[in-house]
Amino acid sequence: MDYQIWLIVGIAGGAISIAVAVYLYFWVLRQDPGSEKAQQVAGWIRSGANTYLKRLYTALASLALVLGIIIALIFSFNFETIGTTGVQIQPGMGAVMAACFIIGALSSAVAGYMGMRVAVEANVRTATAAQKSLQQAFRLSFYAGAVLGLAMVGLAVIGMSIIFMLTKDSHAVLGFSFGASTLALLAKAGGGIYTKTADIAADLVGKVELGIPEDDPRNPAVVADNVGDNVGDVAGMGADIFDSYVASAVAVMILGASFASAMQYKYTVIPLILCTIGTFASLLGIEFVKVKEGGKPGAALNRGTIITCIIYVAALLVLSFTKVIDVGIFWAATIGIVTGVIIGFTSDFFTNDQYKPVQETARVSTSGSAITIITGYSYGLISIVPSILGVVVATLLSYNVAVNNGLPGIYGIGVAAVGMLSISGMIVSADAYGPIVDNARGIAEMAGMGQDVIERADVLDSAGNTAKAITKGFSISAAALTVLALFAAYAEVVKANGIDLSISLREPMVIAGVFLGAMTPPLFSALLMLSVTHNAFDMIEEIRRQFHEKPGILAGTEDPDYDRCVGLAAHGALSSLLLPAFLAVGLPLVIGFLLGPNALGGFLGGAIFTGVIFALLMANAGGLWDNAKKYIETGKFGGPGSEAHKAAVVGDTVGDPFKDTAGPSLNTLITVMSLVASLFAPIIAVFHLF
Amino acid sequence: METHFYLSLLPEALIVSMLSPEEFGTYYAVGSSKKSRGQAMFFEVDPNYRNPYFHMDEALKRCVPHEDGRPKASIYVSVYRVLEHIDPDALLDLYLTTQDGRTLGLKASDELPENGSGLHLYQEVVPVTPLVVSRLDPVSFFDLIVKNPTSLISVPAITFAELQLGELSSDPEMGMLNNLPYSNPDHLRQCLSDVKTKYVSTKMVDRTHSPVIPYRTIKNGFFVGNRDKLRYYPMPHADVLRIENYRWFRSANM
Numbered sequence: 001m002d003y004q005i006w007l008i009v010g011i012a013g014g015a016i017s018i019a020v021a022v023y024l025y026f027w028v029l030r031q032d033p034g035s036e037k038a039q040q041v042a043g044w045i046r047s048g049a050n051t052y053l054k055r056l057y058t059a060l061a062s063l064a065l066v067l068g069i070i071i072a073l074i075f076s077f078n079f080e081t082i083g084t085t086g087v088q089i090q091p092g093m094g095a096v097m098a099a100c101f102i103i104g105a106l107s108s109a110v111a112g113y114m115g116m117r118v119a120v121e122a123n124v125r126t127a128t129a130a131q132k133s134l135q136q137a138f139r140l141s142f143y144a145g146a147v148l149g150l151a152m153v154g155l156a157v158i159g160m161s162i163i164f165m166l167t168k169d170s171h172a173v174l175g176f177s178f179g180a181s182t183l184a185l186l187a188k189a190g191g192g193i194y195t196k197t198a199d200i201a202a203d204l205v206g207k208v209e210l211g212i213p214e215d216d217p218r219n220p221a222v223v224a225d226n227v228g229d230n231v232g233d234v235a236g237m238g239a240d241i242f243d244s245y246v247a248s249a250v251a252v253m254i255l256g257a258s259f260a261s262a263m264q265y266k267y268t269v270i271p272l273i274l275c276t277i278g279t280f281a282s283l284l285g286i287e288f289v290k291v292k293e294g295g296k297p298g299a300a301l302n303r304g305t306i307i308t309c310i311i312y313v314a315a316l317l318v319l320s321f322t323k324v325i326d327v328g329i330f331w332a333a334t335i336g337i338v339t340g341v342i343i344g345f346t347s348d349f350f351t352n353d354q355y356k357p358v359q360e361t362a363r364v365s366t367s368g369s370a371i372t373i374i375t376g377y378s379y380g381l382i383s384i385v386p387s388i389l390g391v392v393v394a395t396l397l398s399y400n401v402a403v404n405n406g407l408p409g410i411y412g413i414g415v416a417a418v419g420m421l422s423i424s425g426m427i428v429s430a431d432a433y434g435p436i437v438d439n440a441r442g443i444a445e446m447a448g449m450g451q452d453v454i455e456r457a458d459v460l461d462s463a464g465n466t467a468k469a470i471t472k473g474f475s476i477s478a479a480a481l482t483v484l485a486l487f488a489a490y491a492e493v494v495k496a497n498g499i500d501l502s503i504s505l506r507e508p509m510v511i512a513g514v515f516l517g518a519m520t521p522p523l524f525s526a527l528l529m530l531s532v533t534h535n536a537f538d539m540i541e542e543i544r545r546q547f548h549e550k551p552g553i554l555a556g557t558e559d560p561d562y563d564r565c566v567g568l569a570a571h572g573a574l575s576s577l578l579l580p581a582f583l584a585v586g587l588p589l590v591i592g593f594l595l596g597p598n599a600l601g602g603f604l605g606g607a608i609f610t611g612v613i614f615a616l617l618m619a620n621a622g623g624l625w626d627n628a629k630k631y632i633e634t635g636k637f638g639g640p641g642s643e644a645h646k647a648a649v650v651g652d653t654v655g656d657p658f659k660d661t662a663g664p665s666l667n668t669l670i671t672v673m674s675l676v677a678s679l680f681a682p683i684i685a686v687f688h689l690f
Numbered sequence: 691m692e693t694h695f696y697l698s699l700l701p702e703a704l705i706v707s708m709l710s711p712e713e714f715g716t717y718y719a720v721g722s723s724k725k726s727r728g729q730a731m732f733f734e735v736d737p738n739y740r741n742p743y744f745h746m747d748e749a750l751k752r753c754v755p756h757e758d759g760r761p762k763a764s765i766y767v768s769v770y771r772v773l774e775h776i777d778p779d780a781l782l783d784l785y786l787t788t789q790d791g792r793t794l795g796l797k798a799s800d801e802l803p804e805n806g807s808g809l810h811l812y813q814e815v816v817p818v819t820p821l822v823v824s825r826l827d828p829v830s831f832f833d834l835i836v837k838n839p840t841s842l843i844s845v846p847a848i849t850f851a852e853l854q855l856g857e858l859s860s861d862p863e864m865g866m867l868n869n870l871p872y873s874n875p876d877h878l879r880q881c882l883s884d885v886k887t888k889y890v891s892t893k894m895v896d897r898t899h900s901p902v903i904p905y906r907t908i909k910n911g912f913f914v915g916n917r918d919k920l921r922y923y924p925m926p927h928a929d930v931l932r933i934e935n936y937r938w939f940r941s942a943n944m
Contacts (some may be wrong), residue, residue: 173737210720211789213940218790451936535912554791555721635869641904642871 003269006324010276017154017279017425021147025118028144033121034128038447041217042124045439048566049120051321055570056190057109060183062400063581066107070078072098073176079686095451096127097175100163104179107155108242112187112235115148117258117433119234121491123226123439127449130456138291138300138460146286147435153279156180156246160253161577162425170253170268171493171679175381177243177250177673182244185584185668186577189528191236191660193390194573195228198565200656201539205224205556208649210547210554215445218553220306220546221539224569226442232660233435233468238428240668245424247671249275251485254678258303258492259408262517267411269417270325274333276321278422281312285426297463301430305344306468309337309427315564317378328405332398332412336419336481339394339472343387347473347616348466351623353631358382361628362648366637369650377649380621380658383454387473389421391480394420414485420478421561458663466629470617471662478571479667487604494597494680497685503601507690513599514515517606521614524669525662527580532657535572539565555576556659580665584672592684600684608670615666622659625651691761693753695735697776699849700728700901702816704735704748704768705774708761711785715793717763729786729902730814735920739780743770774846778919784912786905788941795933796911796923800830803852803910803922805934808859809882811895813914816849821899824892825880828852828913832920834892845895847916854909858882866885871904905942 031041076094077087122144131138202221206212212219215226256267285308290298313334320330329542350357357379364608365372394416402412441457443449491501503510542564552558590598629648637644677684696717698705703876707714711734718730722914740746749767754809754876758940768775784796807828813823824831828850836848857865862882867875874896881893929941 001859207944211944213790213944216790303754451932454936532900552723554727555716556791557721637904638871638875639869640871643873 003266006273006276007161010272013276013279014154014156014158014161017157017283019204020283021150021154021510022113022148024143025114025147026124028118028122028140031140032128033124034124035447038124038127038449041443041446042120044223044562045123045226045443046120046231047246048562049116049230049565050486051228052231052260052275052573053113053116055574057113060105060295063186064102064179064183067270067447067585068098068102071101074680077207077347077381079683083591089372090377096167097171100172101179102111102466103163104176104181104246105183106179107159107176107186108183108239109412111148111152111155111242112544114151114237115237115238116230118144119230119432119436119439121682122436124443125458126440127444127447127453127457129350130453130460131449132337133293134295134456134459134622135291135293135439136296137437137456138297141440141460142289142301143431144436145431145433146429148234148432149282149425149427150286150570152238152242152428153245155575156249157272157275157279159627160249160275162343164253164268164272165408170250173250173253174679175633177246180239180246180671181243181668181675182670184239185665186581187239188236188668189580189661189665190573190577191228191232192657192665193528193531193535193576193607194230194569196661197535198224198228198569198656199433200532200536200653202544203564204536205540205543211366213445214525216476217440217446218556220543220553220562221516221565222442222446223562224539224565226439229435229438229568234432236432237471237664240664241424241428241431241475243477243671245275245421246477247486247648247675248414248417248421248482251417251482251489252411252494253413254483255411261569263530270329271415273319273325274316274415274418274422277315278312279425281308281315282423282425282429283478284308284311285423286429289430297460298466301433301463301467304425305423305430308423309341312337312423319540322568322638326405328402328407328412329415330641331405332415333419333422335394335397335401336392336416337423339390339416340478341419342568343390343477344470344474346386347383347620348469349386350379350620351469351627358627358631362558362623362632362637362644363653365628365647365651366631367647368643369630369647372625372628373654374649376621376625376655379624380617383620383624384613384616387477388612389667391460391477391612394481395484395523399548405532410485413481414488415483417485420474420481427471427474428549430467433459433470437464437523438662439462451583469623472623472659473616475664476612476615476619476667479615479671480608483608483670483674486671486678487601487608490604490674490678490681491601493681494685497590497682499685501601503605507598508606509599510602512601513595514606516572516587516611517603518589520587520607520673521611521666521669524580524583525614525618525666527583528662528665529657530575531572532661533567534575538572539568539581542568548665556601567629584669585676588673588676589680589684592680593687594689596688596690597681597684599690604677605672605676611666611670615663618663618666622655622657622663627660628652691755692752693737695737695739695767696880697733697735697772699731699733699815700774703766703767704744704746704772704835705764706746706753706767706898707763708753709763711795711904712793714763715787716791717787719787719789725885726791728791731785733784736780736782739777741775741777743775757852771817772908773849773914774916778915778921781914783923784914784923788905788938788944790941790944792938792941794935794938794942796925797904801922802886803924804921809862809886810849810859811853811856812850813846813847813853813901814850815901817845817847817904819899819901820894821896822892823878824884825885827866828910829920831892832913837917847914849904849912849914851912853907854907862886870907873906879925896921919921
């Protein structure tokens with residue numbers, strides 16, 4: 001079979017996905033934008049989000065340009081021949097790698113930007129639609145989320161397919177993935193710092209000190225808070241899943257490229273086939289996400305995810321029967337997608353107020369914030385167990401089904417990761433819906449819409465929170481499998497350069513690498529969270545200053561200066577990214593060039609294990625504390641204003657940077673570090689001090 | 691500009707102001723440049739009411755706009771034993787202002803609340819501020835505190851509110867606290883058990899309790915009166931407040 005046709009199918013699938021995204025974007029724009037007041041509030045949020053993204057992308061463009069030049073220079077030399085014919089100069093290769101890197105970064109940025117653009121248009125329209133019915137508001141917000149989901153997978157599939165079609169080199173696609181991941185890391189980390197800086201500052205002064213309700217227009221940080229929902233949860237998350245999606249496919253492509261030459265092409269293209277099928281499944285699945293008036297939006301989102309999975313597996317079955325893919329690949333991909341969904345839903349167990357962990361954390365809050373923290377943290381640690389077991393089961397099963405069907409086991413693990421992420425179109429659509437309805441609620445509040453509108457927005461928002469929790473578990477677990485495949489890809493690239501990787505804990509260099517790697521995710525988390533607290537402190541001072549100098553703000557006779565808080569959050573977020581960026585991109589290179597490929601292998605192993613564990617802990621503990629507070633606010637254990645509520649507010653504040661800043665950035669960190677290692681492996685294999 | 695007399699309950703004071711009740715509530719709760727903030731409760735007093743105990747006309751003369759034309763926000767007429775010197779019939783609407791400055795007006799009712807079964811929790815607001823539990827319904831409690839000549843403890847006039855007890859009203863030992871944010875619930879349960887099972891009809895739960903009330907805990911409403919008259923200001927049901935006074939309701943439920 002000519003597998004090149006599948007590259008064309010992939011490009012066509014990606015184009016259809018982007019076309020549908022564009023159609024939905026303009027459909028959203030055609031909806032009623034609402035009253036003048038609502039549009040004014042939405043305008044503030046849009047303006048703040050645009051300002052931040054402009055600054056972020058300007059900074060990232062400079063960074064991408066510098067990295068692109070470095071990549072172009074480094075890859076213009078072929079060091080593999082240093083021992084035989086000496087270093088060969090091949091400027092074409094350098095230019096290709098640099099171009100792929102920049103295209104990857106650009107695609108990631110475009111996906112995030114499209115998602116953010118539609119989100120800041122959809123929020124006010126969702127609030128306006130909620131004046132009429134829940135059904136209309138849900139449809140509008142979900143379709144707006146789908147713009148991000150479909151644009152993201154469309155751009156990724158097209159990018160990977162075209163690059164591979166033109167270069168026939170999976171290493172070039174690795175450059176594309178590295179570009180996407182580098183940008184994703186900084187977009188996610190920066191967005192995470194921004195959103196929690198604004199959220200914490202707005203809450204601590206507004207709610208705790210002054211008793212102002214959430215989303216009250218008198219709070220100077222309220223616009224920054226709503227902007228944060230967009231730049232953190234939409235643009236950041238869009239870029240983040242784009243990176244995992246591409247990285248998982250690239251890892252398998254590199255493994256496929258190590259096959260015997262007769263099978264090489266087929267097994268390099270197969271991950272792209274899986275992504276293409278997932279794209280079509282997502283396009284169909286989105287049509288099943290509908291809710292009737294009075295229905296449950298959360299159930300509609302879950303239904304869409306499950307139907308997408310069924311369509312995907314059915315399509316893979318057809319491909320398996322028609323011998324397009326092997327039976328082993330069918331099973332590995334199916335194991336991946338089923339495990340991903342199960343892990344997603346088990347994450348929900350730890351963060352949903354219908355279950356014991358949240359209820360218990362709320363109950364013990366009656367004894368003070370220390371017990372709240374200990375209990376939530378402990379449940380966060382326990383929440384690691386089902387996800388890790390899921391990853392273990394997926395790893396072992398996919399390895400064995402691959403081996404039993406004549407494929408390398410590690411290739412099966414990579415396929416499981418691709419299977420997990422291949423329905424990202426649907427997953428991201430459901431995830432991006434969350435911040436849109438959250439914003440819609442804020443606009444309804446600030447624009448003085450009726451109580452019925454706010455109650456509908458609350459129903460929509462609640463479903464968004466659940467979708468968010470499921471997506472986090474899903475994306476972290478997928479990242480775990482992805483980096484395992486990337487690790488194997490790294491070993492393959494090193495091997496291709498004459499070094500058989502030896503990761504033994506009896507080797508001091510490996511031990512050093514493992515420890516340094518294990519240290520990196522906690523250090524990275526700490527840097528991000530300290531950035532949040534530092535920036536939040538500055539913003540708290542600014543909010544207090546405004547209330548102090550303008551007493552009329554609280555009285556409603558003077559307007560707050562929203563721009564000051566928006567500017568502070570943006571500046572704080574961007575200026576905090578330098579050291580985390582170095583840890584992600586620079587540290588693996590330092591380890592590799594100083595301590596050698598084996599140490600770098602140990603470094604990746606250490607980083608992967610602590611990264612996954614910390615990511616799960618932080619995402620789930622943060623979500624749990626948040627929902628324990630909300631559970632008390634429903635009238636349990638004394639309700640709002642009670643001692644339990646005060647303790648739960650402390651827990652929620654601690655959990656904010658856990659779940660929305662550090663936690664979600666960790667999977668991108670380990671992906672970027674793995675990609676850096678794989679990309680620079682040929683050079684590290686030649687040049688290392690020890 | 692129109693001038694108003696307000697009887698503030700937090701603290702007890704008679705004030706003359708050029709602000710409307712809503713403006714005064716916001717000013718009193720959040721709008722002071724002196725940065726004193728917090729919940730406010732006040733009655734509007736009949737502008738024609740006069741009592742020689744207060745220098746009301748003198749205060750009116752002083753209540754003039756600022757040089758830049760801004761209305762005078764407040765002139766304190768009296769800050770001591772104010773309530774007992776005001777005829778309850780002179781009290782107009784009662785205003786409840788949240789700590790972020792949203793104001794709700796309550797009108798007096800001619801009908802007193804029906805006597806329900808179970809125990810009661812009262813927050814006294816003026817002139818003293820204990821939190822007490824009682825077997826007595828609000829009217830009987832008022833009679834005990836204000837009208838009973840044999841009581842060792844009495845006040846010439848009082849403002850108090852009945853607070854919700856939920857399941858604790860009938861089952862102090864095992865009832866669920868649910869949405870009630872009271873501190874030290876074990877002590878509250880013990881006090882309720884005592885008035886249920888022992889000879890005493892009323893027991894003080896907290897002698898230094900802050901008169902600041904989480905408005906969402908108010909059960910029937912506010913009671914104000916002296917030896918001659920008791921007036922009742924019913925609190926609308928939460929569902930009504932949610933629909934008709936959403937902004938206030940939201941702030942009150944923080």
